[in-house]
Amino acid sequence: MSNQVTLTINNQAITVPAGSTIMEAAQKLGVTVPHFCWHPGLSIAGVCRFCMVRVEGMPKLQIACNTPASEGMKVDTVSEDVKDAHKWALEFHLINHPLDCPICDQAGECELQNYYMKVGKYQSQMEDDKVLKPKALDVGDTLVLDTERCILCSRCVRFEDEVTKTSTLGIFNRGDQATIGTYKDKKIKHNYSYNLADICPVGAFTAKDFRFKCRVWFLKETSTVCPGCSTGCNVSLFQNRNQREYYRLKPKHNPDVNGYWMCDTGRTMYEHLNASARIASPLLSGEQVSFPAALHALGDAVQSVSAEKIAVVFTAQYTNEEYTSVLHALKKMTGGLPKVFVWRDESEKEEDFDGILMRGDRNPNTRGMNDVFKTEGVKSVLLKADYSALASSGAELTLIFGPEVESAYPNMQAALSRLVEMKKTVFFGNGMQEPVNKMWLRMPVKVFAEKSGTFVNFNGIAQKLKANAPVFPAVKCVSEYFSQLSETTQSKA
Amino acid sequence: MAYVNVSRDPERNFKNGYLATSLVGMGTTLVTFAKQVFGLEESATVQWPEVEYQYSERFKGAHFLTKRPDGRVRCTACFLCATNCPAQCITIVAGESSDKGVEKFPVRFEIDILRCVFCGYCEEACPVDAIRMGPEYSMAGLAEQKWVYTKDHLLERDAVKRKLGEKQVSKKDENTKHETVESSLPGIHADHSHSGH
Numbered sequence: 001m002s003n004q005v006t007l008t009i010n011n012q013a014i015t016v017p018a019g020s021t022i023m024e025a026a027q028k029l030g031v032t033v034p035h036f037c038w039h040p041g042l043s044i045a046g047v048c049r050f051c052m053v054r055v056e057g058m059p060k061l062q063i064a065c066n067t068p069a070s071e072g073m074k075v076d077t078v079s080e081d082v083k084d085a086h087k088w089a090l091e092f093h094l095i096n097h098p099l100d101c102p103i104c105d106q107a108g109e110c111e112l113q114n115y116y117m118k119v120g121k122y123q124s125q126m127e128d129d130k131v132l133k134p135k136a137l138d139v140g141d142t143l144v145l146d147t148e149r150c151i152l153c154s155r156c157v158r159f160e161d162e163v164t165k166t167s168t169l170g171i172f173n174r175g176d177q178a179t180i181g182t183y184k185d186k187k188i189k190h191n192y193s194y195n196l197a198d199i200c201p202v203g204a205f206t207a208k209d210f211r212f213k214c215r216v217w218f219l220k221e222t223s224t225v226c227p228g229c230s231t232g233c234n235v236s237l238f239q240n241r242n243q244r245e246y247y248r249l250k251p252k253h254n255p256d257v258n259g260y261w262m263c264d265t266g267r268t269m270y271e272h273l274n275a276s277a278r279i280a281s282p283l284l285s286g287e288q289v290s291f292p293a294a295l296h297a298l299g300d301a302v303q304s305v306s307a308e309k310i311a312v313v314f315t316a317q318y319t320n321e322e323y324t325s326v327l328h329a330l331k332k333m334t335g336g337l338p339k340v341f342v343w344r345d346e347s348e349k350e351e352d353f354d355g356i357l358m359r360g361d362r363n364p365n366t367r368g369m370n371d372v373f374k375t376e377g378v379k380s381v382l383l384k385a386d387y388s389a390l391a392s393s394g395a396e397l398t399l400i401f402g403p404e405v406e407s408a409y410p411n412m413q414a415a416l417s418r419l420v421e422m423k424k425t426v427f428f429g430n431g432m433q434e435p436v437n438k439m440w441l442r443m444p445v446k447v448f449a450e451k452s453g454t455f456v457n458f459n460g461i462a463q464k465l466k467a468n469a470p471v472f473p474a475v476k477c478v479s480e481y482f483s484q485l486s487e488t489t490q491s492k493a
Numbered sequence: 494m495a496y497v498n499v500s501r502d503p504e505r506n507f508k509n510g511y512l513a514t515s516l517v518g519m520g521t522t523l524v525t526f527a528k529q530v531f532g533l534e535e536s537a538t539v540q541w542p543e544v545e546y547q548y549s550e551r552f553k554g555a556h557f558l559t560k561r562p563d564g565r566v567r568c569t570a571c572f573l574c575a576t577n578c579p580a581q582c583i584t585i586v587a588g589e590s591s592d593k594g595v596e597k598f599p600v601r602f603e604i605d606i607l608r609c610v611f612c613g614y615c616e617e618a619c620p621v622d623a624i625r626m627g628p629e630y631s632m633a634g635l636a637e638q639k640w641v642y643t644k645d646h647l648l649e650r651d652a653v654k655r656k657l658g659e660k661q662v663s664k665k666d667e668n669t670k671h672e673t674v675e676s677s678l679p680g681i682h683a684d685h686s687h688s689g690h
Contacts, residue, residue: 134675
């Protein structure tokens with residue numbers, strides 16, 4: 001027996017591995033079968049009875065998610081009786097669903113809404129009152145649960161059982177009284193809780209972080225890479241372009257990197273992008289100056305010392321292109337390579353891994369940075385708890401490329417007060433930490449959402465960032481600053 | 494080459510001329526004037542602003558926000574009016590209500606009335622009858638006046654109160670949760686006295 005089977009869906013032939021379901025075959029073919037409880041990252045439950053398809057030779061409609069595909073099977077997903085089945089399944093799902101779309105954060109990306117517009121659109125024939133259930137329940141630090149909106153698809157229960165293995169959720173009672181809920185005295189407490197709000201096809205789980213902040217239809221998404229740790233999860237970043245305000249991140253499927261999920265720490269990666277969390281202008285010896293003036297001062301400072309008197313302190317939060325461009329520019333301007341240091345947080349446990357996605361190395365581009373150092377012939381010195389190597393380097397100019405994600409550097413304040421003791425310090429970053437203002441020059445830089453470039457994750461997978469319009473148009477990324485400097489100066493090399 | 498002689502209007506004669514038509518018009522004016530002086534006919538002119546013209550109840554003038562029976566704002570901050578507004582003149586900031594039954598309410602609700610085109614789409618989009626175009630039509634003002642109508646202004650407007658009174662309270666079904674429904678978010682209170690609106 002071969003391990004491939006060929007079936008036809010809507011008269012289109014498709015070959016899938018034996019044991020695949022009709023749903024998987026349909027997905028592979030690009031045919032959408034409406035579904036609620038089926039999720040590609042979870043086990044099959046077959047409880048929503050919504051993915052009905054007609055299989056030739058079978059007396060009744062079958063659910064696509066739990067029917068194995070077999071050789072020569074003929075599946076129909078568009079016939080009238082299938083459409084009718086969808087309509088009636090939807091009617092059943094909506095019997096006790098409250099009509100609170102106006103106050104529901106899921107409205108706009110709700111599968112129930114979408115399918116209603118697609119296959120429903122009818123007057124309900126239900127005459128009895130809707131069953132009332134608890135609403136706006138506090139089920140943890142990150143989520144709000146509305147049990148009335150739940151359609152009992154059990155995706156969240158399976159996520160808790162299979163992905164995080166925390167099993168805090170269950171379906172209680174029976175029939176129309178069945179409600180989703182946490183076990184007694186239990187709260188959802190793990191670093192993957194926002195995934196529950198994502199996989200919930202309706203608005204039963206909504207994120208506290210996003211609660212009532214913005215309607216989803218105002219948001220535009222950009223596919224980029226999470227800068228939260230060295231895993232480099234693929235994410236969609238949501239921005240309200242009229243307000244130039246970032247609101248949230250959601251995971252994007254990538255089987256090689258993050259599968260379907262991302263962690264809660266990664267979800268906070270929009271906070272440092274918004275204008276309120278950032279500095280907008282350069283600060284030269286405590287005075288606000290224009291960007292050209294700051295760049296001019298920087299260019300003079302770099303050219304007035306020899307290459308070995310320059311110390312460069314990198315953090316692994318910049319793109320490959322930025323490291324290369326900074327090193328090239330310095331080489332051109334000073335005729336040699338500077339002393340390179342790598343700043344890591346004291347508390348960082350690089351080898352840690354939580355077993356799902358998040359890694360102890362909270363820098364997105366450690367591997368990429370080391371790759372660049374290798375090709376450029378740079379030998380770096382690690383600055384972790386011990387800064388003596390930098391202090392004894394005799395550097396007259398110290399260029400510090402500070403971390404973009406400051407939450408990854410909990411001891412940043414202490415580290416900065418050590419770094420500021422150097423002779424002439426230039427800080428690149430958006431930090432509002434107090435020692436930064438004591439630096440000779442402070443330059444704001446673009447954040448990951450505003451630049452294109454490459455991050456290489458822990459596994460060696462290079463991934464591209466995608467640039468959005470910047471929040472502060474005058475602010476550039478370090479590669480732009482340095483290429484501008486090197487263009488305007490005479491080469492010494 | 495063919496041509497049309499336009500040198501003389503075929504309709505032109507003494508009857509259609511300037512003098513005759515002016516006199517006929519003046520005659521009409523004088524007759525109407527005389528009728529109104531002797532009280533034979535009522536004047537169509539309204540002595541505004543001493544006398545206000547009464548438009549029909551369906552007149553769509555300046556916006557106002559309707560109220561719940563207990564006087565609080567009806568709006569649930571669903572953003573449908575702001576979404577539908579072609580002039581993008583509505584700004585809403587939603588917040589968590591401390592009232593258990595309401596859940597979401599507008600912390601800020603502002604209409605930039607200078608951008609508004611009075612199309613009425615906001616009123617049409619509203620699922621809870623919270624925003625309506627009211628009977629107020631005289632909105633002239635000075636440049637330094639605040640032209641962004643705030644939530645308080647939209648709720649407590651003298652012209653609306655005077656003309657609508659009780660009608661500012663929406664008669665549509667209350668979109669509040671049933672009393673028996675349990676909620677447990679911090680900051681939500683069961684009784685309305687902590688409503689904080």
